[in-house]
Amino acid sequence: MELKINGLTKRYGNKLALKEFSYTFTPGIYGILGANGAGKSTLMNLITDNVKRDEGEILWEGTDILSLGAAFRALVGYMPQEQGMYGDYSARAFLRYMAQVKGLPRKAARGQIEELLELVNLTDAAHRRVGGFSGGMRQRVMLAQALLGDPKVLILDEPTAGLDPKERLRLRHYISNLSQDRIVFLSTHIVSDIESIAKDVLLMKEGTLVTHGTPEALIKKAKGKDLEDVYMFWLGAD
Ligand SMILES: Nc1ncnc2c1ncn2[C@@H]1O[C@H](COP(=O)(O)OP(=O)(O)O)[C@@H](O)[C@H]1O
Ligand SMILES: [Mg+2]
The missing domain is CATH 1.10.238 (Recoverin; domain 1)
Incomplete structure (x- = not known):
């Protein structure tokens, strides 16, 4: 099972929301870490095909999702950042x-x-x-x-936004217990959301993937003690 992204680019007018993003995803949880405006939702909207890309490709098992159309969308589960209004x-x-x-x-x-x-x-x-x-x-x-x-591809856009620490912990528990036989995208700007559950962490800034790797590798590379240090090392100036 593989979702491969090559040179994915999205502009809003002159604004580059996502810049030549490339990555290959296999089953497991991916933590997408970045401040507001980093391009996390844009990346997710492109994978769910809610938004039109300007350049690049998104390949599911080698075929672009645009040619797969509904067949790919049927494999995708999406938790949008904005909550739907279904209060009744x-x-x-x-x-x-x-x-x-x-x-x-x-x-x-x-x-x-x-x-x-x-x-x-x-x-x-x-x-x-x-x-x-x-x-x-x-x-x-x-x-x-x-x-x-x-769904084989599960996209969770800031699922813990607005939650208190107890509720956040609880949601993280449910996410970490999901079957590992799927590709999970979890965006957040809160490091503890993905600590200990992400197989790989992707750090984004201003539409660019600045670095990525296993939490252990990232911590080592930043000469830090935890992901918080990694975040500060790469994104701290934000
Ligand atoms: N519909 C839109 N129209 C114009 N600009 C947008 C739109 N959606 C996102 N952007 C811009 O693209 C950049 C990335 O936004 P977004 O992907 O929402 O970031 P994140 O989810 O990481 O906070 C931001 O600068 C944002 O203002
Ligand atoms: Mg967002």
Whole structure:
């Protein structure tokens, strides 16, 4: 299983949001670390095909995702940075709605939704309105919807944004427990979100991939003691 990106570039007017990004992703969790405006969401929007690229290619098992179209999108689960406004749905109804949007067979979806509610520990609250949920509960619903259809590529755009430390820890726990048989993208500007769960960390700044590697290799290279030092070493001036 391989997602290979070559020279991916995206401009907004004169602004280079992503500059010649190249990387090869295989199953595991990738931490995409960078300050606001670094290009994390742009990269994710290009992989989910929500945004048109200017240059480069994104190859799934060797074929560009633009030629794969819906066949690739069916393999992707996406948790966007902006939360959808589905406050009047119950958690279960929201997941059923999202399963329908994704075109999952109704019967299989029902069973899967119960499993996912269980996974994110929301079974007891599943009948309650999402609008009345805490931020952490809402993010768990959003994680569950991203997992519908058992995606091979899971894109989580700042899943812990706005969460308190306890809720953040909890969400990280669910993410780290996911099946390893998929490629997971996890963007954040909080180092502790990816510490101990990311196989590789990618540090981004102003649309550029400034460095990458296993946490151990990065710590060594920055002559630091933890990822916090790595962040400061490369992005500290931000
Ligand atoms: N729709 C857009 N229109 C214009 N500029 C954008 C748009 N989306 C992102 N940008 C710009 O592209 C750069 C990268 O943004 P983004 O990918 O959202 O960064 P991040 O997710 O790391 O905070 C920023 O300078 C941002 O202002
Ligand atoms: Mg973003």
